[in-house]
Amino acid sequence: MPEATTLKVNGVRHTVCAEPDTPLLYILRNDLKLKGAKFGCGVGLCGSCMVLIDGHNVMSCDTPLWAAAGKSITTIEGLGSLAAPHALQRAFITEQAAQCGYCLSGVIMSAAALLERNPDPSESDIKQALARNLCRCGTHTRIIKAVQRAAGELRK
Amino acid sequence: MSAAAKLPGSLNANRRLDRWLRFNADRTVTVRTGKVEIGQGIVTAMAQIAAEELDVALTRVRMVSGDTALTPDEGHTSGSRSIDEGGSALRYACAEARHLLLQAASQQLDIPADKLVVEDGVISGLDRIRKLSYWELPHAELLNREATAAIKPKPAARHTIVGASAARLDIPDKATGAPRFVQDLELPGMLFGRAVRPPSYDAQLTAFDADAVRKLPGVVAVVRDGNFIGVVAEREEQAVKARQAAQRAAQWKESPLPTDDAGIYDYLTSRQTKDHVIIERTDAAARARAARTLEARYTRPYVAHASIGPSCALARIEGGRIEVWTHSQGVYQLRHDLATVLDLPPENILVHHAEGAGCYGHNGADDAALDAVLLARAVAGRPVQVQWMRDDEFAWEPFGPAMVVKTRAALDAQGNIVDWALDVWSNGHTGRPNTATTTGKVSSLLAAWHLANPVARRPQGDPPMSGGGGMARNSPATYAFPNERVIAHRVEEMPLRVSALRALGATANVFAIESFIDELAAAAGADPVEFRLRHMKDPRARAVIELAAQKAGWRAGAASDGTSGRGIAFAQYKNSYGYLALVIELGLEPDIHVKRAVAAIDVGQAINPDGVVNQTEGGIVQSISWTLKEQVRFDRERVTTRTWEEYPILTFAEAPQVEVHLINRPDEAPLGAGEMAAGPTAAAIANALHHALGVRIRDLPLTRERIAAA
Ligand code: FES
Ligand code: FES
Numbered sequence: 001m002p003e004a005t006t007l008k009v010n011g012v013r014h015t016v017c018a019e020p021d022t023p024l025l026y027i028l029r030n031d032l033k034l035k036g037a038k039f040g041c042g043v044g045l046c047g048s049c050m051v052l053i054d055g056h057n058v059m060s061c062d063t064p065l066w067a068a069a070g071k072s073i074t075t076i077e078g079l080g081s082l083a084a085p086h087a088l089q090r091a092f093i094t095e096q097a098a099q100c101g102y103c104l105s106g107v108i109m110s111a112a113a114l115l116e117r118n119p120d121p122s123e124s125d126i127k128q129a130l131a132r133n134l135c136r137c138g139t140h141t142r143i144i145k146a147v148q149r150a151a152g153e154l155r156k
Numbered sequence: 157m158s159a160a161a162k163l164p165g166s167l168n169a170n171r172r173l174d175r176w177l178r179f180n181a182d183r184t185v186t187v188r189t190g191k192v193e194i195g196q197g198i199v200t201a202m203a204q205i206a207a208e209e210l211d212v213a214l215t216r217v218r219m220v221s222g223d224t225a226l227t228p229d230e231g232h233t234s235g236s237r238s239i240d241e242g243g244s245a246l247r248y249a250c251a252e253a254r255h256l257l258l259q260a261a262s263q264q265l266d267i268p269a270d271k272l273v274v275e276d277g278v279i280s281g282l283d284r285i286r287k288l289s290y291w292e293l294p295h296a297e298l299l300n301r302e303a304t305a306a307i308k309p310k311p312a313a314r315h316t317i318v319g320a321s322a323a324r325l326d327i328p329d330k331a332t333g334a335p336r337f338v339q340d341l342e343l344p345g346m347l348f349g350r351a352v353r354p355p356s357y358d359a360q361l362t363a364f365d366a367d368a369v370r371k372l373p374g375v376v377a378v379v380r381d382g383n384f385i386g387v388v389a390e391r392e393e394q395a396v397k398a399r400q401a402a403q404r405a406a407q408w409k410e411s412p413l414p415t416d417d418a419g420i421y422d423y424l425t426s427r428q429t430k431d432h433v434i435i436e437r438t439d440a441a442a443r444a445r446a447a448r449t450l451e452a453r454y455t456r457p458y459v460a461h462a463s464i465g466p467s468c469a470l471a472r473i474e475g476g477r478i479e480v481w482t483h484s485q486g487v488y489q490l491r492h493d494l495a496t497v498l499d500l501p502p503e504n505i506l507v508h509h510a511e512g513a514g515c516y517g518h519n520g521a522d523d524a525a526l527d528a529v530l531l532a533r534a535v536a537g538r539p540v541q542v543q544w545m546r547d548d549e550f551a552w553e554p555f556g557p558a559m560v561v562k563t564r565a566a567l568d569a570q571g572n573i574v575d576w577a578l579d580v581w582s583n584g585h586t587g588r589p590n591t592a593t594t595t596g597k598v599s600s601l602l603a604a605w606h607l608a609n610p611v612a613r614r615p616q617g618d619p620p621m622s623g624g625g626g627m628a629r630n631s632p633a634t635y636a637f638p639n640e641r642v643i644a645h646r647v648e649e650m651p652l653r654v655s656a657l658r659a660l661g662a663t664a665n666v667f668a669i670e671s672f673i674d675e676l677a678a679a680a681g682a683d684p685v686e687f688r689l690r691h692m693k694d695p696r697a698r699a700v701i702e703l704a705a706q707k708a709g710w711r712a713g714a715a716s717d718g719t720s721g722r723g724i725a726f727a728q729y730k731n732s733y734g735y736l737a738l739v740i741e742l743g744l745e746p747d748i749h750v751k752r753a754v755a756a757i758d759v760g761q762a763i764n765p766d767g768v769v770n771q772t773e774g775g776i777v778q779s780i781s782w783t784l785k786e787q788v789r790f791d792r793e794r795v796t797t798r799t800w801e802e803y804p805i806l807t808f809a810e811a812p813q814v815e816v817h818l819i820n821r822p823d824e825a826p827l828g829a830g831e832m833a834a835g836p837t838a839a840a841i842a843n844a845l846h847h848a849l850g851v852r853i854r855d856l857p858l859t860r861e862r863i864a865a866a
Contacts, residue, residue, distance in 0.1 A: 019373075022393045030392055035340035036333020040464050041546040042396075045800040048464060076333030085332060092331040096323060096766055099774050100195025100514030101330030102337065102465040130808035134800065136464040137195055137514045138777025140811035142770065 005069045009034070010078025020066035025049045027065055028075060036076035036105040040134070047133030050106035051075050057113035059132075076105035079112055088112055091150035092143075099137035107133045111147045119155055123148070163305045165244035166190060170228030173256075174299040176249040177206065183277070183291050184216045187250075190230025191242040192222035192485060193326060195514035196830050197767040198238045200324045204763055205243050208317040209250035209309055211274035212290075219325065222487045222509025224502075232486035232588060234517065234656060235624055236733055236828025239763060243826065247309040255307040256298045261288045312761055312822035319822055321766035326511070338483050338510035339468045343539040346470070347376055348395040349531035351603065352385035352402040353548050356794035357653065359383070359408040368405045372398050377534040382608030386531045388540055399545070414651050416791045420558045421455045424581040429645035434621060435632045442574045442638035446566035449575075450679055453562045454668035454854045458555040458652055458788035460803060465513030466549040467520030471528035472539040478505045478532075482525040483512025486589065490522050493589035494529060496597055497604045497611050516778070518588050518655035520544055520553045523602040530603055547798040552602060555788050556657025557583045559627065561668035565637075571680025573691055576637040580665060581645045584618030585626035587655035602653075618646060619660070624730040630662035630835060633669050634728045635691040652790060658775070659834035662729065663782070666835020667842070667856065670725035674843045675852060683712035684724050684843065694728070696758050699819060700737040701726050703756035707817055708739035719744050720751070721848025725839035729832035734759040736832045738776065742844035747860060750780050750812040750841065755833065757816060760824035768829045769816045775833030776814055781806035783838040785857050 006015045009032060016031045023042070028034045028051070040048030042061045049061040052074040060068075080086030085093070088108050098104055107130060114121055114129035121129065126147045135143065162168055170176070170190070178186045187206040193199045203217040220226055222233075230242050254274065261279040262269040265286045272279050280287035312319065329336040354361070366378045369387060374394030379386040385406060387398035415423040470481040478500070484490040487507040495502040512521060528542040544552075559582040566575035589600040598614040599605070605613050618626035625631070628644040657663075677687035685705045692698050704710075705724060714722075721744075726737040738755035742748065753776050762768045785804050789796045797803045838856060846852050851866040 018391070019393065022391075026392045029340075033342070034333070035335040035337075035342075038337075038339065038465055039543060040466070041800055043546070043799065046464060080332060082328055082332050082334060085328075089331045093323070093327055096327060096770055098195075098324070098327050098330050099197075099770065100464075100511070101327065102195075102463075102513035104330050105333045108331065127809045127811060133808060134464055134805060135808070136462060136516075136778070136805065138774035138781070138806070139770075140777055140806070140808055141773055141814045144808070144811060 005065050007068055007073060008071070009073045010075060018065055020064060022065045023061050024063040024065055024068045025060040028060060034075050034077050038102055038105065047106040047110065048103055050109040050133065052109055052113055055113065055116060057110045076108055079108065087153045088115070088147070088150040091146040091153065095142050095146040095149060097139060097142035097146035099139050103133060103135040107135065107143055111150070115151055115154060119151060121151060163303055164248050165241040166228055166230040167245035167248055167303050167305060170230070170245070171302045173249055173253055173301055173303050174296070175228050176246060177253055177299065179290055179295040180218070183289070184218050185210065185212060186218045186220055187246065188220045188227040189242050189246065190222060190228045191233045191238040192509045193511050194233060194485065196771055197324050197764060198233065199326070200322055201239065201763045201767060202242060202246055203325065204317050204322050205246050206250050208315055209247055210254050210277070212277040214317055214322060216277065224487050224491050224507045229488040232489060234485055236729065236830045239826045240828060243763065248305045249303055251307045251309040252303055252305070253299055257290050257293050257295065260293050260298060264288060315822070318763050319761065319765070322764050324767065336511060337465065338470065338481055338512050339465055339543060341470055341481055341510055343470065343472060346539045346541055347388050347390060347535055348392040349386055349388045349528060349540040349542040350395045350399040350545065351527045351542065351548065352387065352399050352406065353552055354383055354606070355408050356410045359410045361406060362409050363407040365405040369398050369402045372401055377531070378402065379531060379534045381530070382610065383606040384530065384603050386527060388531050388535055410793060412792050413790060413794070414649065417457065417787065417789050420651065421560050423651065424558065424560050424647050427647045427649060429581065429647055432628070432644045432646070434628045434642040434644055435640055437640045439638035445568040445574050447569045448679070449564065449566045450675060451562070451564045452672055452675060452854055453560065454664065454671060456559045456664040456667065456856045458558045458654070459657060459782055459786050460550060460555055460788050460797065461516050461519040461553055461657055462803060462805065463513040463515050463519050463549070466544040466546055467524040468512060468541065468543040469525040469528040470539055470541045471525070471532040473532045474537055476504050478529060480505065480507045480525050480529060481510045482507060482521060483510060483515065484521045484525060485515065485518065489589040489591055490525055492591040493522070493599050493601050494526060497526060497599050497601060498529065516658040517556070518554055520549055522589050522600065523552070526601040526603045550798050550803060551795045554587050554653045554655030557585060557654040559661065559664035561664050563668055563672045565672065565676055567676060567680055571682055573637050573676060575639040576633060577641045578631055578668065579643050579645060580627060580631050580661065581647060582627035582661060583647050583650050583654050584616040585654070585656055585660040586617040586619060587614070587653065616650060625661065627661040629660045629665065629730060630727055631665045632731055634694060634697055634731060636693045637691065652795065659831040662727070662831070663834040663838060666727040667838040670727065670836060670839030671842045671854065674723065674846065685710055686712060688726060696735050697726065697728055700735045700756040700758050703817055703819065704737040704739050704754055707756065707815065708754040710739060716848045718848070721844040721846070723840045723843025723847055725836040725843060727832065727836045729828065733827045734829045734832045736772070736836055738833070738836055738840050740837070740840040740844045742841060742848055744848055748784060748845065748858065748863065749810055752813040753837070754815045755817065756819065757832070758819040758821060759829040760827040761822045762818060762820050763826055765818055765820060769818060771830050772816045772833055773814045775831065776837050777806060777812070779834045779837035780812060780841065783841045783856060783858055787857055
């Protein structure tokens with residue numbers, strides 16, 4: 001049965017009504033109209049749907065609504081916006097680190113979690129941190145450069 | 157009617173100037189292109205071209221792309237042809253528009269046109285006192301005519317926007333999560349649909365309990381039409397659950413496939429084939445000098461496009477009018493196929509392009525559009541969004557075809573190639589919708605074949621060599637061999653559904669040619685770089701080979717230390733487009749991986765140099781993934797590759813260093829660039845592996861198991 005569930009997303013409290021086993025991804029995209037996180041595989045294997053839950057990067061496609069209840073969730077929209085982009089978003093634009101860009105919001109959220117726990121990551125730290133995100137376009141090298149650039153900027 | 161003069165590129169079939177551009181009241185200009193963004197940055201490059209010819213700032217250009225109501229029909233966005241066809245059309249259309257506006261301004265200002273300058277759309281005399289902007293002139297009237305292409309576009313020397321790296325227009329949205337993809341579109345009252353595909357290609361539905369699905373929460377419609385099943389629900393998770401329930405409620409009778417992934421190469425080479433001689437050049441005297449002959453067989457498996465975002469479309473049916481949003485590479489071609497399946501005049505269908513995930517060729521985009529229309533029909537008036545599930549994307553997309561390439565060559569006593577032969581086996585490489593007239597009703601759209609009144613499958617196509625070639629693309633070598641004979645053996649039977657995948661046959665052909673060149677170099681005791689240059693006349697080809705070798709620090713005769721290796725390969729894409737050579741440095745510990753790729757490219761005039769480099773980097777990395785990892789699996793019943801676990805691709809942890817060095821030639825024609833890395837990368841890896849371990853692997857992918865078995 002659908003149940004009312006309260007979530008804190010990008011600092012704002014929302015109450016949604018859905019089956020408790022609904023993937024968080026669909027709640028974000030369809031109920032809260034936050035289209036940044038993407039459906040890629042639905043089974044935790046590609047990272048397109050990555051968001052932060054209490055600061056940890058988590059696949060929202062295999063996180064049920066009940067497990068996210070009461071937690072603090074950050075999506076790419078909460079990181080920054082066109083008008084006020086986060087250092088990571090700025091760096092991705094500066095480095096032109098996208099081809100199709102479908103993987104980007106997931107990749108950026110994994111990178112955000114990394115920079116939160118390690119402000120000065122090595123190249124290999126970045127590669128490991130993004131290991132659960134797939135990019136089919138082969139934008140890997142630019143994406144790694146963009147994360148390095150953002151880390152440098154944030155340390156300033 | 158006298159035949160009109162031939163105009164450049166897509167202008168020929170879309171001759172009205174106001175089809176291409178319009179000036180808006182807010183002092184911007186709308187530019188329309190039939191070519192669409194598929195992650196390759198083409199829309200930005202088109203904006204640069206228009207801004208350049210019109211002499212307006214890039215920020216004034218508003219791009220509209222791929223829309224049957226608005227944009228020219230420029231065929232598919234594929235084959236690295238966009239700059240060639242669409243770019244040249246825009247160049248001429250904009251140059252002519254500027255000229256017409258200038259003439260009108262000349263009259264109004266009473267200044268001769270050759271004494272006028274244009275700066276960001278403002279036309280003035282040299283004194284800069286008397287001025288008029290494009291927007292103050294009767295632009296709509298002036299553009300209401302057919303193009304003549306009589307006005308020459310600017311020479312490259314005067315370019316300030318074209319040839320300079322421009323930031324892609326789409327990246328800010330994508331980096332901030334702003335809705336931009338077809339997957340992100342939402343219309344009022346939208347429902348969610350899912351197709352319920354059969355378990356294998358020709359499976360017949362023998363029983364289906366639709367009621368078991370209909371009673372699930374949120375389900376609005378369950379559609380069954382022959383072997384096509386689909387569900388529509390209020391919420392997305394309800395549609396996903398309804399699909400699972402429908403899979404349980406359906407019983408199918410499957411029929412076997414004629415072969416499996418292990419048997420496919422023998423299967424291909426033992427069919428009756430249609431053979432085409434692609435090239436035949438004979439020099440009997442040179443052939444008589446043959447001292448030794450080498451032969452080899454190379455294979456490439458079926459490869460999936462495997463877009464990171466599964467195919468998606470939205471459809472709405474109101475009155476007799478159908479509206480579709482799709483990431484198809486050809487909106488007019490898709491409309492044609494939809495009209496055929498639905499028995500409607502094409503005018504009743506509007507098809508709008510919206511960006512999808514990178515497709516690298518023909519994936520499920522067009523199929524998803526028909527799925528959405530079939531489901532929208534069941535819920536009159538309400539829009540339906542369909543996104544494929546990952547397992548359907550893997551099982552049902554048209555794969556890049558499996559191929560076999562056999563080579564034979566002879567060396568003379570000095571180690572020069574005096575004879576060369578190549579034979580290639582494959583299915584045709586295109587199964588796309590198109591508007592070409594055929595006898596009888598046919599469709600390229602998956603669901604059309606499954607309906608109770610099925611529409612027959614469109615016969616598989618294969619582009620002729622004049623159109624860049626399909627299975628035989630890049631089968632002629634660019635080297636100057638005195639004897640060369642190439643034959644394409646086209647196989648009609650298709651064990652798996654296939655269609656265009658980035659570079660088409662060029663991947664396997666170049667993999668074979670450039671691997672075999674290394675085998676011949678080894679037999680001749682020659683250095684691979686020197687051996688290539690020895691047989692290469694084209695100065696632009698020589699330049700990229702030399703530059704790649706130099707930038708990679710190539711040393712002739714350097715031995716491997718047993719833990720790493722290096723290899724080089726080269727190709728001119730389609731034998732007439734961009735040139736690329738690259739050196740791969742391979743590591744072997746803990747598993748075979750690419751440490752560094754150093755490429756040199758020449759694409760003539762680069763419209764957006766950073767864009768070309770970005771595309772090339774992506775092409776190299778994607779090809780590394782194909783080469784080291786990828787193979788679609790199938791048994792005698794069905795495609796068994798269904799998840800990323802069964803189809804691993806290159807991860808960030810395995811990302812190589814990539815350097816791309818661009819030789820810019822602003823005075824040469826711009827050459828398509830998006831697909832040229834595929835074949836050379838595969839061969840350079842195989843060559844590096846041979847350098848490291850002394851083993852020659854001729855079957856893709858180059859896995860640890862294959863190396864151990866060699
Ligand atoms: S969509 Fe969540 S991991 Fe793929
Ligand atoms: S940029 Fe297309 S999947 Fe990463």
